[in-house]
Amino acid sequence: MECVVQGIIETQHVEALEILLQGLCGVLKERLRIHEICLKSGPNLGVVASEVRLLCDLEQPEPTWTVRHIGGAMRGAGAEQISVLVRTMVESKVSKNVLRLFYALGYKLDHELLRVGFAFHFQRGAQITVTVSSVNKMLKLHATDEAVPVTPGIQMVEVTAPASAENYTEVVSAVSSFCEYLAPLLHLSKPGISTGVVPTAAAAAASLMSDGGGTTL
Amino acid sequence: MPLKWVLHWQPNAGSTVNSQILSEVSQCVESINGLKQGRWKATLTLYKPHTRGIYASFSFHFIIFLIVKLHNYPTPPPLPEPSLAAEFPRDFQGVSVPEQPNKYYFIIRGQRIVLEADSSIQTIMEKLQSYKTRIALNIDGFQYQLGDFQLRVGKVSPTHSENLRGIVMEVEYLPISSMEKARQIMGEFLEIWQEAVSKRSLPGQFMHIEPNFAEYGLADHYTSQHTAVQYAIVMAQVIATVQAVQSVRN
Numbered sequence: 001m002e003c004v005v006q007g008i009i010e011t012q013h014v015e016a017l018e019i020l021l022q023g024l025c026g027v028l029k030e031r032l033r034i035h036e037i038c039l040k041s042g043p044n045l046g047v048v049a050s051e052v053r054l055l056c057d058l059e060q061p062e063p064t065w066t067v068r069h070i071g072g073a074m075r076g077a078g079a080e081q082i083s084v085l086v087r088t089m090v091e092s093k094v095s096k097n098v099l100r101l102f103y104a105l106g107y108k109l110d111h112e113l114l115r116v117g118f119a120f121h122f123q124r125g126a127q128i129t130v131t132v133s134s135v136n137k138m139l140k141l142h143a144t145d146e147a148v149p150v151t152p153g154i155q156m157v158e159v160t161a162p163a164s165a166e167n168y169t170e171v172v173s174a175v176s177s178f179c180e181y182l183a184p185l186l187h188l189s190k191p192g193i194s195t196g197v198v199p200t201a202a203a204a205a206a207s208l209m210s211d212g213g214g215t216t217l
Numbered sequence: 218m219p220l221k222w223v224l225h226w227q228p229n230a231g232s233t234v235n236s237q238i239l240s241e242v243s244q245c246v247e248s249i250n251g252l253k254q255g256r257w258k259a260t261l262t263l264y265k266p267h268t269r270g271i272y273a274s275f276s277f278h279f280i281i282f283l284i285v286k287l288h289n290y291p292t293p294p295p296l297p298e299p300s301l302a303a304e305f306p307r308d309f310q311g312v313s314v315p316e317q318p319n320k321y322y323f324i325i326r327g328q329r330i331v332l333e334a335d336s337s338i339q340t341i342m343e344k345l346q347s348y349k350t351r352i353a354l355n356i357d358g359f360q361y362q363l364g365d366f367q368l369r370v371g372k373v374s375p376t377h378s379e380n381l382r383g384i385v386m387e388v389e390y391l392p393i394s395s396m397e398k399a400r401q402i403m404g405e406f407l408e409i410w411q412e413a414v415s416k417r418s419l420p421g422q423f424m425h426i427e428p429n430f431a432e433y434g435l436a437d438h439y440t441s442q443h444t445a446v447q448y449a450i451v452m453a454q455v456i457a458t459v460q461a462v463q464s465v466r467n
Contacts, residue, residue, distance in 0.1 A: 041345070041347050042304070043269075044268050044269050044304065045266055045267070045268065045269070045305065045347050046266075046267050046269065046345065046346050046347035047267050047269075047346040047347075048346060050344075050345040050346060050347055052341065052345060067334070067338060067341055069340075069341045069344050069345065071344055088344075090337055090340045090341050090344065091335075091337065092334045092335040092336075092337040092338035092341055093334065093335050094332060094333065094334040094335070094338065095332050095333040095334070095442075097330060097331075097332055097434065098332060098334075100328075100330060101323060101325070101330050101332045104306055104325050104328050104330060105266075105305070105306065105309065105325075105347065105348070106266065106304060106305050106347070107347075
């Protein structure tokens with residue numbers, strides 16, 4: 001399981017967000033360059049239609065591959081009330097021929113993306129990961145060198161933390177409280193519920209840029 | 218890592234594998250001074266696709282309409298069988314090997330694919346619900362040390378059953394990782410081993426089938442992916458032997 005919230009920020013304020021995150025997390029950022037391939041089951045395959053993501057980490061000296069399956073979100077009155085999405089998520093590191101295997105099994109390419117940006121991994125009540133990235137699409141199949149932004153001028157921010165059925169309430173509260181620190185720059189909400197950019201972003205970014213994150217927001 | 222050959226017991230025509238043979242083979246390892254160590258385990262799974270077929274996309278009312286319409290014919294014409302066999306691999310296998318308990322391997326022999334993954338890939342496959350288990354086999358037994366060689370003898374049985382379906386033996390040569398460099402010594406060891414087994418006049422023999430690893434994109438330097446490919450081939454042999462015996466009985 002994982003807890004997740006997403007938001008967007010204008011590219012001009014990303015540097016300020018980076019300064020803020022650096023101050024909050026106390027760790028160095030990691031560069032992010034992920035080629036994401038989304039596959040869907042062919043028309044006759046499976047009890048139900050299924051979807052799986054293959055992630056290729058292009059930042060590594062030798063690209064590494066991961067299979068990710070995102071399952072259904074937690075439902076019910078309790079889930080509605082919390083501001084963080086709790087969903088099943090399973091990952092497996094795999095060898096580089098994974099795309100060939102899934103094609104052989106009857107899966108088809110649905111779409112592919114290139115995420116470029118940075119990430120912070122840190123412990124703050126939960127093992128939190130914040131990624132800030134621009135989402136790019138490929139004009140030609142697998143041509144990651146020729147990718148162009150899907151939404152120029154806008155970057156995506158995602159906060160995730162692994163959780164289990166036993167501890168997800170604590171993880172949800174850890175993620176929620178962390179998100180409050182970012183509130184002047186961006187608003188984070190459950191995936192699929194877009195809240196747009198926040199009006200205070202420009203002022204907050206200017207403040208952060210002027211004193212390098214020393215001021216408490 | 219050290220290289221290994223995976224062998225399977227091939228019963229003589231008309232005979233079947235039984236626990237007496239397994240016991241004799243184990244005694245045979247001890248008779249050539251094999252020092253019994255711990256237990257070991259491997260698992261093999263043959264998957265089949267969950268196919269929806271053409272009728273899955275029809276609505277309930279349309280199926281009722283079809284049934285009523287066909288019922289009105291003097292001789293109902295047969296519903297066309299969707300031909301999906303060619304669309305999906307029929308030899309999709311999953312293997313866990315003793316030396317890598319946290320890994321899982323997928324093999325499609327027809328297309329010469331071997332994939333190494335974390336064990337959690339099994340959970341992903343379950344969640345995708347696109348393939349289901351057709352046959353699941355366990356291999357378990359004892360490990361023996363014999364100088365620079367490590368031998369593992371295991372019985373093959375279906376999961377949740379004790380029925381013996383085959384015998385598998387791993388011969389591992391600890392000092393060498395190159396398949397080519399070890400070929401001669403492995404061959405010589407196998408000759409000594411076959412001679413020791415033949416003294417017991419058992420109705421069958423151990424067979425070694427060496428796959429063309431290069432076709433799977435595997436190099437001369439031995440890895441667990443080499444082991445997985447060998448198990449996939451052994452599994453196919455065991456299933457073929459069991460099916461051949463069953464067809465003779467029927």
